[in-house]
Amino acid sequence: MSTLYDKKAVKILFDTHWTSKGWRSPFATDPADLAYAISQGVMFPPVLLPHDATLQRLRGLCDSISPSSVGDAFLFGLGSKEPALRSALGSFAVARFLPAHPFTAYPQAPAGRTTFCGDCHLWLTPTEAQAEDLNVLNFERLKWGGVRHTRVMYQVFDLEQFRALAPRQPTGEDVALFHRILATIRTLPPNATAGHLEKALASAIPSNKNERRRLIEVLCLCGVLSYPGYRHYFDDTVPPKGRPYRDTDWGIPAMYWRAEDGYSIERLKEYFPKYVSELAAA
Ligand SMILES: [Zn+2]
Incomplete structure (x- = not known):
């Protein structure tokens, strides 16, 4: 299990999503445990990711990160057996080339219903019911090194997490x-x-x-x-x-x-x- 973060908080995150038989469904976390994991920056309350502001945030992240810094973290993640450190290379490599685009409603949306962007899957102005769950993303990041590198939602989360960690010097x-x-x-x-x-x-x-x-x-x-x-x-x-x-x-x-x-x-x-x-x- 990852040692990048508080051990107890990581265990709470993992126990929320995973059992010895695989995915836990539905996910559930004891409220006191959830509060603890949130206090340690390992779990998060649901977040709203409005289309234009989130794409701007992603652009800013890409501009502030160098290719060699995600490469260094990837290398360090090999020897340290920390899959999470290998994730930012994937997110950065996709996100830096994401074309700038206006919100384009996903064409198959039922008439009269709000929908997400067909290009990047973000909501235009999400409601509370459309808030994103970062906890499953962090679980996938810490356990396997991330899964949804091609999704803006994951890229923003992953690159912000990457930037918050100390730079790694590969051995x-x-x-x-x-x-x-x-x-x-x-x-x-x-x-x-x-x-x-x-x-x-x-x-x-x-x-x-x-x-x-x-x-x-x-x-x-x-x-x-x-x-x-x-x-x-x-x-x-x-x-x-x-x-x-x-x-x-x-x-x-x-x-x-x-x-x-x-x-x-x-x-x-x-x-x-x-x-x-x-x-x-x-
Ligand atoms: Zn979009």
Whole structure:
């Protein structure tokens, strides 16, 4: 369990959402426990995220964060086994390229009902009933390194949490672990997928399956692992022929990556500038 925050508060957050059998449904927290976890900055009251103000907040966050700082946290999160530290790289890499846009009502809304934005899923002016639950987001962040990196709601939360933590200085061991991930890619057959990579990494890095899946998704979202030509999550490139959209639980672009694509030196330079020569070495 994460040691970035107060231990008792993290346990309350985890017990709220998870049991030895999986997700707890419905979620419930004892009021006194909830108050304690909120006082420790681990759980939160519901929040209102109005469309325009939230996009502005996200833009401000992206402008205040450097690519190498999220890269450093990602590396530090490998050796320290703190999935949450690996999350901001994914959120930042998507959020920084989110196109500026006006609220555009989701087209399938029933007539006369308020709806959310079809581009970013935020409400125009949310009511109390449309308040967002940050607790499930923080649970996913601390347990697996985040799940909803492509959602503005998560990006704002994740990047604000990231900015509140002390900057992390990766160790030699952290860099060696990332080198081992990249070296593992070079051992795979050309048509190996993200799923094959996940299995191959089981013996390379201390982690469980879900942590490895999220780690691979983050490396794909930031373009370190990507199909040829991919620039960012919102670009207009298409994957090479013979790689159709697959109804798997891998996201875009992870579902399109193949081992023959390898990894992008350009993106390594951008997010891990101090370590690129070490990381790219055979
Ligand atoms: Zn929008």
